[in-house]
Amino acid sequence: MDRVHWADVNTSTAERIFGKPDIREYADSERREDAWVYLGGEPKTTRLSLIFNAHTGTLLSANWFFRATDSEANLESLAKRYSHLKFDLEHPYENGDVRGPKMLFYSSKDGGVEIAVYKRSKVVSSLSWEIAPSLAPEKRKPTSH
Numbered sequence: 001m002d003r004v005h006w007a008d009v010n011t012s013t014a015e016r017i018f019g020k021p022d023i024r025e026y027a028d029s030e031r032r033e034d035a036w037v038y039l040g041g042e043p044k045t046t047r048l049s050l051i052f053n054a055h056t057g058t059l060l061s062a063n064w065f066f067r068a069t070d071s072e073a074n075l076e077s078l079a080k081r082y083s084h085l086k087f088d089l090e091h092p093y094e095n096g097d098v099r100g101p102k103m104l105f106y107s108s109k110d111g112g113v114e115i116a117v118y119k120r121s122k123v124v125s126s127l128s129w130e131i132a133p134s135l136a137p138e139k140r141k142p143t144s145h
Contacts, residue, residue: 001048001064002081006131011057014050027051033060041067063128073124075117085111 004017014036021036022044034054040047049063066073079087085108103125106115112130117123 001062001127004062006059006062006129009050009059009062009131011052014052014059018048018050021050026054059131061128061130063126065126066124068121068123072127075115075122075124078115078124078127082108082111082113082115085109085113087113087115090114 009017011034018038022039023035023037025035027033027035032054034052034057036050036052037046038048039045045067046065048065050059051061051063052059064072072078087106087108090105090107102119104117104119106117108114114128114130116125116128118125
C-alpha cells in the first residue's frame with residue numbers, strides 16, 4: 001500500500017490495481033460517496049476500503065485494516081515507516097463507552113495520514129489516508145472512526 005500514489009487513484013485505476021471490490025455501496029444516503037470494500041482472510045474481514053466522490057470518481061480516502069498478526073499492526077514499526085510525518089494524538093474518541101476510549105487516533109499534521117490503535121493492546125487497527133478532503137461532500141472523520 002505504501003507504493004500506491006493515492007492522489008493518482010480514481011475508480012478506473014483502483015479497479016486496475018486492486019480488482020473489483022467485494023462490496024460496493026453508497027456511503028451516504030444522498031449517494032455522494034461511493035464505498036468500495038475489499039475483504040480478505042478467514043474469517044473474511046475488511047482489509048481495504050476506498051471512498052470515492054460518486055459523481056467524479058475522485059478518491060477521497062483510503063483505509064487499510066490490519067489483523068493483530070500483520071507486521072503492520074505493530075505500532076512501533078509502523079511509526080518508523082512513517083517517521084517523516086509528525087503525529088499528534090487526537091482527542092480520544094469515546095465510542096459510547098463510559099469507561100473511556102477503546103481506540104486512540106494519531107493524525108499527521110502534514111500528510112493526511114491517521115493511525116487507529118487499540119488502546120489496551122497497542123495493536124494498530126488501521127491506517128487511513130485522506131486524499132482529497134476538499135472534494136468530500138462534507139467534513140467527516142476518516143472511515144476508521
